[in-house]
Amino acid sequence: MKKLLLALPVLALAGAASATPLPNYPTPGAVNPADYAFTATANGTVVAYFGGATAGFTNVLGLIVNGVDVGVTGLNNQTSQVGESFDFGGFTVNAGDSLIFYIDVLTTGERFFSRRIDNPDGITHIYSAPYAGGLIGPGGTIPAGIYVGFEDILGGGDLDYDDLRFVFTNVGGGVIPEPATWAMLIAGFGLVGFAARRRRAAAIA
Numbered sequence: 001m002k003k004l005l006l007a008l009p010v011l012a013l014a015g016a017a018s019a020t021p022l023p024n025y026p027t028p029g030a031v032n033p034a035d036y037a038f039t040a041t042a043n044g045t046v047v048a049y050f051g052g053a054t055a056g057f058t059n060v061l062g063l064i065v066n067g068v069d070v071g072v073t074g075l076n077n078q079t080s081q082v083g084e085s086f087d088f089g090g091f092t093v094n095a096g097d098s099l100i101f102y103i104d105v106l107t108t109g110e111r112f113f114s115r116r117i118d119n120p121d122g123i124t125h126i127y128s129a130p131y132a133g134g135l136i137g138p139g140g141t142i143p144a145g146i147y148v149g150f151e152d153i154l155g156g157g158d159l160d161y162d163d164l165r166f167v168f169t170n171v172g173g174g175v176i177p178e179p180a181t182w183a184m185l186i187a188g189f190g191l192v193g194f195a196a197r198r199r200r201a202a203a204i205a
């Protein structure tokens with residue numbers, strides 16, 4: 001009984017902490033300089049959870065696997081409820097498959113992709129970050145996964161990257177490191193190796 005009483009406040013805290021809001025793009029009004037690449041983490045379906053919209057346009061979500069459009073779109077932002085899920089018609093992927101998400105803007109006939117190079121205006125149209133899960137909507141609870149927020153206007157509009165918001169499960173990857181970041185990483189490893197050699201040399205001496 002004593003143990004149970006102690007556990008209850010902990011559970012209550014855990015419940016409150018898990019209902020975390022979706023990530024927000026940190027610098028609205030500025031083009032997201034990042035580019036993204038996603039892959040499937042396991043064999044099975046990729047499930048999208050609708051996280052809400054601030055879009056006046058009507059949009060639906062689609063998926064391209066290994067360069068081929070799955071051909072099923074869903075989660076219309078004007079009719080879907082927060083927490084509602086969509087598994088792209090039950091399409092199954094294999095671990096490591098390349099995934100590109102897109103939105104079809106039915107109002108304008110434009111399509112914007114999670115990968116920058118595919119976009120008609122050549123700018124990034126998503127902001128993505130890991131999501132801890134727990135947001136409860138009328139359509140269900142959004143689990144932990146990869147958050148993706150879309151900007152749905154050609155040229156980026158207000159660049160708030162929250163016009164269509166989704167969380168995906170069975171998805172890994174994220175920001176592609178810039179060449180400068182790679183250079184810094186390699187330089188960093190080099191320094192670590194240099195320091196280790198110096199320590200070894202000092203120990204011998």
Ligand SMILES: [Ca+2]
Nearest residue numbers: 158159160163
């Ligand atoms: Ca916007």
Ligand SMILES: [Ca+2]
Nearest residue numbers: 054160162163
């Ligand atoms: Ca918006």
